[in-house]
Amino acid sequence: MEEGRREPIRLVTTLEPEELARIEEEVQVIRSCVPDWVWNGRSLPVPIDLIAREIYSLRVRVVSEEAMREAIGEDPEGHYGLSGLLLSGEGEIWVSKGELDYDWGSRRHRFTVGHELGHFVMHQSKQPRIFCREIENGESAEDESAGGQIDQNDPVPRPVPEAEANSFSAAMLMPIDEVRKRLAAEPADPVADLQEFFGVNRKPAVRRVETLRLLQGVGQAGGQG
Ligand SMILES: [Zn+2]
Numbered sequence: 001m002e003e004g005r006r007e008p009i010r011l012v013t014t015l016e017p018e019e020l021a022r023i024e025e026e027v028q029v030i031r032s033c034v035p036d037w038v039w040n041g042r043s044l045p046v047p048i049d050l051i052a053r054e055i056y057s058l059r060v061r062v063v064s065e066e067a068m069r070e071a072i073g074e075d076p077e078g079h080y081g082l083s084g085l086l087l088s089g090e091g092e093i094w095v096s097k098g099e100l101d102y103d104w105g106s107r108r109h110r111f112t113v114g115h116e117l118g119h120f121v122m123h124q125s126k127q128p129r130i131f132c133r134e135i136e137n138g139e140s141a142e143d144e145s146a147g148g149q150i151d152q153n154d155p156v157p158r159p160v161p162e163a164e165a166n167s168f169s170a171a172m173l174m175p176i177d178e179v180r181k182r183l184a185a186e187p188a189d190p191v192a193d194l195q196e197f198f199g200v201n202r203k204p205a206v207r208r209v210e211t212l213r214l215l216q217g218v219g220q221a222g223g224q225g
Contacts, residue, residue: 011157017214020167024215026121027171030055045199046173048113052093056120060113063094072131084112085131088124093117107201114169122168123161132162170208174198179208 015023030051031041038054039047052058068082069075071094085094093116099105112132119130158166174194187193194205 009159012160012163013157014210014214015160015163015167017218019164020211020214021218023118023122023164023167024171024176024211027168028176030121030172031175041175044178044197045110046175048110048117048169048172051172052113052117056117057091058088058093058117058120059091060093060095062097062100062109064097068094068096068131072129083108083132084116085129086116086119086124087129088120089129093120104201107195107199110173111169111200111204114172115165117172118165118168119161122164130161132165166204166207167211170200170204170211173200173204174208176212179212183209183212 034041034051034055038050049060052060065082066076068085071085071087081096081098083096083099086092087094093113095109095112095116099108099112102108115132116130119132123130178198179194182193182197183190190209191202191205194200194208195202198205200208
């Protein structure tokens with residue numbers, strides 16, 4: 001690998017179906033490696049903190065945003081909120097304490113842990129410290145409180161690794177076979193159904209529905225249970 005050269009950051013609103021299928025397969029492999037005593041593969045919500053700890057030796061810590069900014073040497077008055085931080089050297093995932101105060105906070109917490117775990121699995125060899133601003137991680141506090149107002153097309157362009165980590169987290173928290181079963185039952189509001197069933201916030205559920213639609217075009221991605 002050449003040092004000192006960085007590829008230009010590619011921004012995307014959605015990943016290519018082939019990339020989504022690759023992430024899906026990766027998550028299937030991980031799920032198949034989780035021993036029963038950590039997770040039986042069925043109970044919900046998916047115990048993502050426990051999986052991070054027991055499979056990847058990553059401790060999840062809930063910390064203030066000030067502490068996060070300090071850890072990455074950023075202005076404490078920084079404009080954007082920080083949702084999560086992966087400190088792979090220390091073996092820790094830090095998650096924003098402030099977000100837990102919201103009624104959507106525990107769902108967001110799980111998504112952020114899944115997102116940082118995605119960085120650990122897919123990107124950490126290039127970058128030992130990865131921090132994720134709210135805007136990259138997925139949604140802002142305003143989005144969460146906006147209820148059904150979110151634009152379903154989610155047009156905010158993100159760096160590819162952020163989009164990948166989002167897809168990884170959604171795939172971990174909403175196992176594909178279970179999602180297929182839920183959608184096959186044709187719920188009146190598929191997004192709301194996934195939110196409730198898997199304990200996730202709205203945007204990940206919106207994206208999951210979209211991902212499954214895209215995956216139909218690339219054949220069977222991770223069909224077996
Ligand atoms: Zn991130």
